[in-house]
Structure formats: C-alpha cells, structure tokens
Amino acid sequence: MMNQPTLSPDLSFTQPFHDNEQIVLTEPAIRFMTELVSEFTSQRNELLNARQRRQQEIDAGKLPDFAPETLSIRQKAWSIRGIPQDLQNRRVEITGPVERKMVINALNADVNVFMADFEDSLAPSWEKVIDGQIALRDAVNGTISYTHDNGKIYQLKPEPAVLICRVRGLHLPERHVQWQGEAIPASLFDFALYFFHNHQALLAKGSGPYFYLPKMQSWQEAAWWSRVFSVTEDRFSLPRGTIKATVLIETLPAVFQMDEILYALRDHIVGLNCGRWDYIFSYIKTLKNHSDRALPDRQSVTMDQPFLDAYSRLLINTCHRRGAFAMGGMAAFIPSKDPEKNAAVLERVRADKMREAANGHDGTWIAHPGLADTVNAVFDQALGNRPNQLDVLRGQDAPITADDLLAPCPGERTEQGMRANIRVAVQYIEAWISGNGCVPIYGLMEDAATAEISRTSIWQWIHHQKSLSDGRVVTKALFRQMLAEELHTIQQEVGEQRFSHGRFTEAANLMEQITTQDELIDFLTLPGYALLA
Structure with missing residues (x-):
C-alpha cells in the first residue's frame, strides 16, 4: 500500500491506494481530474438545481413542452460536425458492465460496438470502478485477458468491436474522492480517467475517445459537456471534435430539447439513443403529480404505445435532419437453453428490432451476445449495403406534438403486475447493494431502470389512490402486505441458503422506504449507494 498523492489540498481520497489504484490514479491523471473538477463542479451543481426548479414547475401543473426561445435552432438548417469512420456502421451494439470477463466477451461478440458501462449496469463500488478503468485500458491496448477459476482463458479476438465508454450520470457522486469536503461528480471521475489513459492509444489505431452520456435533461447540460470536451481537447492539443459522444434520450424533459442538445454538442455529438426503459421511468417520475398520466402494468408499456412510438419517430427525424445517428433501444432478453422458449424469445426480439429498423433507426442495442445473429439479420435486411439509415428522414410523418409525447397510456393495473414489480425490484436492489448491477431476472438482463420503473409505478x-383491475385501491398497507408475501416467494424461488446469505431483507426495507414515503426519491441508486457492499 502506498500513500495517496496530495497534489491539491482541496482533493482527497477516502480509500487507501493499493496496486490497482496506483495503475489508474497516477499523479498526471489526478492532476487532470482535479483541473476538471475544480473548473466544472459548481456549474454541474447549478445544473442539478435547475433540474429541481423545472420539476417543481411540472409538479405544480405545467406540462413539459418545446421551448419558444429556442425555436430558431429547431427551424434553421444546420448539421453536426461529422462522424468518424469507425462509427459509421453501428447496426448492433452490445452493452454491459466494465467487468473484465464481460468486457472481453462483449468486444468479441458479433456486434459493431460495445458500450462499456460505468452507469446503470454497474454497482459502483470503489473496487469495481477502479478495476473497470484497468479493464478498459487493457482492452484498448489489446492486452486484456481473464482466467476463470476452471482454467478457461478469455482473450480478445483480432478485430474486436468499437469501444464506447458510458460514464455515470450528472446526479451521481463519487463519494470516495472529495473536493473541498464534497464528493466529486462521478461523471468527471469516469470521463477524466478513461480519456487520460486511453486517448493516445485509441487515436493511434484509428479510433478515438468515444462516450455515451446518460440521464441528460436539458440542452444546458449538453453545453456543459461540450465545454468539458473542448477544454480537454485544448489541454491535450487535440483538434476540435476529437472527442465524440452519443447522448441517451432517456428523460422526458430531454425529448423536448433534442435539436437543442444536438446543437449544443454539435462539434462532438454523433447521435442520440432511445434509452427506452429509463425513458418510461422518467415519464412516471416527471409526471408523478399528474394523476391522468399514471401508467398501467409495466408489461403493457411497449414501444407500440402512442407516446413511445412518437418518441422513437421524433428522435429519428430530428437526428437524421442534422446528420446524426438515431440509435434504437435495448433488447434485454436472455437466450433460453430450452429450444421452444428460445425460439419464442428470438421471435419477440426480431419483431421489436424490425419495428426499429422500419422506423429508420441506424442501429440498436442488445444485452446478450446470443441475440447478435438475430438482430444482425434484421438490420442487414433493412439496410442492405448502406452502413446506416441517415437518408431516412420520415418526411411523411405529421408533426409530432407535445400532446403526442405526453399521451396517457391505456392498460390495466393488475395484482399480478404489481406483485411482479415488487419481486423484480427487490431482487434487483438486493443484487445492486451486494455489488452486482447487471442481473438476470426471469429471463431478462436487468439494470437499474427496471427497478426504477417498478418502484415509481x-x-x-x-x-393517486389508483385501483387495481379487481377494484382494490392501491394503498401503503396493501403494498406492504404484498411486499411481505413476495419476499417469501423470493425466498422459495432462490432457496434458503441464497436467501439467508443475501441482503434481501435490506433490499425489501429500502424498497418499502422509497415506495411509501410522501416525496418520490429521484433515483434509488442514491440511497442504495450508502448500502453498497
């Protein structure tokens, strides 16, 4: 163990430095991170305050809408700076946490891009965040390998997928690093270290420092990221536009500002992505005080619902008008070992991806390598020899209005749906606080978004004292009763040993707390972080 470097009296680490910390947290890397933190943290804090002010307006009755003051940006002709050669074809992207074995398997999959995730599919313990940075550095250098306990060795194939790093959202702290006594923004921690250690090697092999930016809510947040990128490029004497980003449109406020987000990031952006599970969560959370917008069972909220179909089509139209990619959403299914069940899984994935390809998306997401062949076939058929669908402008569509994007969603609220929400959320929270953010549950590869939808619904x-289809009003007492019963069901499903050695009771307690308190908490990962193993 080594003493931590003290390059700035304002920056401190709460964890000891072992071998891995010394690999990642070198003095030059810390110096760069400190520069970004000192320059951009106060602006980030103000952006978070602005989120709260906007939410208070919506809570008071004002619905989200397109901003009149940015009408000229939406109406004028302009386009983004451009897209690098190795990002021109993004038909199939796989996502997963930055764990060494998963990084190798994802880069070796039959896909175009791997989105390596420090965000929703990673439970960000200090050890996992540091190990993740080392895994990505080794992947970029082509030296990554992993030896399983059974002796099996995992190594990179000669032509791996293109690597994109998803940093944590603006709202998340990295509590193990403090600036002037406060936890630093996790987004700057992830960005600074990945960029610092990898940009030279990436550029040398014809790629570049590429990022996915999550949970964005406004064009002002996009402008903040643009300044972070430009300051970084200047600091390392790189041409403007070297750093490239894809922004996830996974919040309801952001869907009304897609042109503005593209414009604010026009030097650096290459596309927008339909982060549909988080988008559904954001729809619930943003419109939480609007009783007429309460969603039905999660299973009913599919992409053919009018408000989600409008979101997908508006994203495609907006992106393609500006020369940017419109990426489709996640297929979270896991292939089944049962041939009959697997055929049904692949058929559902195929139908979902055919809808996206026909709508004009340039590519899409999968969570498991076993889906790659099915999804590649769908996009190969739709695109033919074209690398993307930038030529699909959806000019035949009627203009999409705020009413279309906010349309209430029909469907039942059932006891079965409520119980399923409870079981999935408790199991996911238990895994997350135990250190695993990417969890197979009932045939789906779940990340934080699923638990967020479940508990906010x-x-x-x-x-709003909504009734189930059998007439019973949903009350705190009914929820607590079901929670106790479903905890028992989980115990039977996972077995006594797994249950007694797990953290299911703590997870159920957190679920109870955040579901019954009067104020809806923004993200379960914030209180969950305090319980993280």
Missing part, C-alpha cells in the same frame, strides 16, 4: 398508484 407503485409509488404513483399509491399517491
């Missing part, structure tokens, strides 16, 4: 049903 029930909160909203309780808050």
Whole structure:
C-alpha cells in the first residue's frame, strides 16, 4: 500500500491506494481530474438545481413542452460536425458492465460496438470502478485477458468491436474522492480517467475517445459537456471534435430539447439513443403529480404505445435532419437453453428490432451476445449495403406534438403486475447493494431502470389512490402486505441458503422506504449507494 498523492489540498481520497489504484490514479491523471473538477463542479451543481426548479414547475401543473426561445435552432438548417469512420456502421451494439470477463466477451461478440458501462449496469463500488478503468485500458491496448477459476482463458479476438465508454450520470457522486469536503461528480471521475489513459492509444489505431452520456435533461447540460470536451481537447492539443459522444434520450424533459442538445454538442455529438426503459421511468417520475398520466402494468408499456412510438419517430427525424445517428433501444432478453422458449424469445426480439429498423433507426442495442445473429439479420435486411439509415428522414410523418409525447397510456393495473414489480425490484436492489448491477431476472438482463420503473409505478398508484383491475385501491398497507408475501416467494424461488446469505431483507426495507414515503426519491441508486457492499 502506498500513500495517496496530495497534489491539491482541496482533493482527497477516502480509500487507501493499493496496486490497482496506483495503475489508474497516477499523479498526471489526478492532476487532470482535479483541473476538471475544480473548473466544472459548481456549474454541474447549478445544473442539478435547475433540474429541481423545472420539476417543481411540472409538479405544480405545467406540462413539459418545446421551448419558444429556442425555436430558431429547431427551424434553421444546420448539421453536426461529422462522424468518424469507425462509427459509421453501428447496426448492433452490445452493452454491459466494465467487468473484465464481460468486457472481453462483449468486444468479441458479433456486434459493431460495445458500450462499456460505468452507469446503470454497474454497482459502483470503489473496487469495481477502479478495476473497470484497468479493464478498459487493457482492452484498448489489446492486452486484456481473464482466467476463470476452471482454467478457461478469455482473450480478445483480432478485430474486436468499437469501444464506447458510458460514464455515470450528472446526479451521481463519487463519494470516495472529495473536493473541498464534497464528493466529486462521478461523471468527471469516469470521463477524466478513461480519456487520460486511453486517448493516445485509441487515436493511434484509428479510433478515438468515444462516450455515451446518460440521464441528460436539458440542452444546458449538453453545453456543459461540450465545454468539458473542448477544454480537454485544448489541454491535450487535440483538434476540435476529437472527442465524440452519443447522448441517451432517456428523460422526458430531454425529448423536448433534442435539436437543442444536438446543437449544443454539435462539434462532438454523433447521435442520440432511445434509452427506452429509463425513458418510461422518467415519464412516471416527471409526471408523478399528474394523476391522468399514471401508467398501467409495466408489461403493457411497449414501444407500440402512442407516446413511445412518437418518441422513437421524433428522435429519428430530428437526428437524421442534422446528420446524426438515431440509435434504437435495448433488447434485454436472455437466450433460453430450452429450444421452444428460445425460439419464442428470438421471435419477440426480431419483431421489436424490425419495428426499429422500419422506423429508420441506424442501429440498436442488445444485452446478450446470443441475440447478435438475430438482430444482425434484421438490420442487414433493412439496410442492405448502406452502413446506416441517415437518408431516412420520415418526411411523411405529421408533426409530432407535445400532446403526442405526453399521451396517457391505456392498460390495466393488475395484482399480478404489481406483485411482479415488487419481486423484480427487490431482487434487483438486493443484487445492486451486494455489488452486482447487471442481473438476470426471469429471463431478462436487468439494470437499474427496471427497478426504477417498478418502484415509481407503485409509488404513483399509491399517491393517486389508483385501483387495481379487481377494484382494490392501491394503498401503503396493501403494498406492504404484498411486499411481505413476495419476499417469501423470493425466498422459495432462490432457496434458503441464497436467501439467508443475501441482503434481501435490506433490499425489501429500502424498497418499502422509497415506495411509501410522501416525496418520490429521484433515483434509488442514491440511497442504495450508502448500502453498497
């Protein structure tokens, strides 16, 4: 163990430095990170305050809408700076956490891009965040390998997928690093270290420092990222536009500002992505006080619902008008070992991806390598020899209005749906606080978004005294009763040993707390972070 470097009296680490910390947290890397933190943290804090002010307006009755003051940006002709050669074809992208074995398997999959995730599919313990940076550095250098306990060795194939790093959202702290006594923005920690250690090697092999930016809510947040990127390029004497980003449109406020987000990041952006699970969560959370917008069972909220179909089509139209990619959403299914069940899984994935390809998306997401052949075939058929669908402008569509994007979603609220929400959320929270953010549950590869939808739906049903299809009003008492019963069901499903050695009771307690309190908490990962193993 080595003493931590003290390059700035304002920056401190709460964890000891072992061998891995010394690899990642070198003095030059810390110096660069400190520069970004000192320059951009106060602006980031103001952006978070602005989010709260906007939410208070919506809570008071004002619905989200397109901003009149940025009408000229939406109406004028302009385009983004451009897209690098190795990002021109993004038909199939796989996502997963930055764990060494998963990084190798994802880069070796039959896909174009791997989105290596420090965000929703990683439970960000200090050890996992540091190990993840080392894994990505080794992947970029082509030296990554992993030896399983059974002796099996995993190594990179000669032509791996293109690597894109998803940093954590603006709202998340990195509590193990403090600036002037406060936890630093996790987004700057992830960005600074990945960029610092990898940009030279990436550029040398014809790629570049590419990022996915999550949970964005406004064009002002996009402008903040643009300044972070430009300051970084200047600091390392790189041409403007060297750093490239794809922005996830996974919040309801952001869907009304897609042109503005593209414009604010026009030197650096290459596309937008339909982060549809988080988008559904954001729809619930943003409109939490609007009783007429409460969603039905999660299983009913599919992409053919009018408000989600409008979101997908508006994203495609907006992106393609500006020369940017419109990426489709996640297929979270896991292939089954049962041939009959697997055929049904692949058929559902195929139908979902055919809808995206026909709508004009340039590519899409999968969570498991076993889906790659099915999804590649769909996009190969739709695109033919074209690398993308930038030529699809959806000019035949009627203009998409705020009413289209906010349309209430029909469907039942059932006891079965509520119980399923409880079981999935408790199991996901248990895995997350135990250190695993990417969890197979009932045939789906789940990340934080699923648990967020599950617990916010029930909160909203309780808050507005909604009834189930059998007539019972959803109350705190009914929820607590079901929670106790479903905890018992989970115990039977996972077995006594797994249950007693796990953290299911703590997970259920957190689920109870955040679902019954009067104020809806923004992200379960914030209180969850305090319990993280």
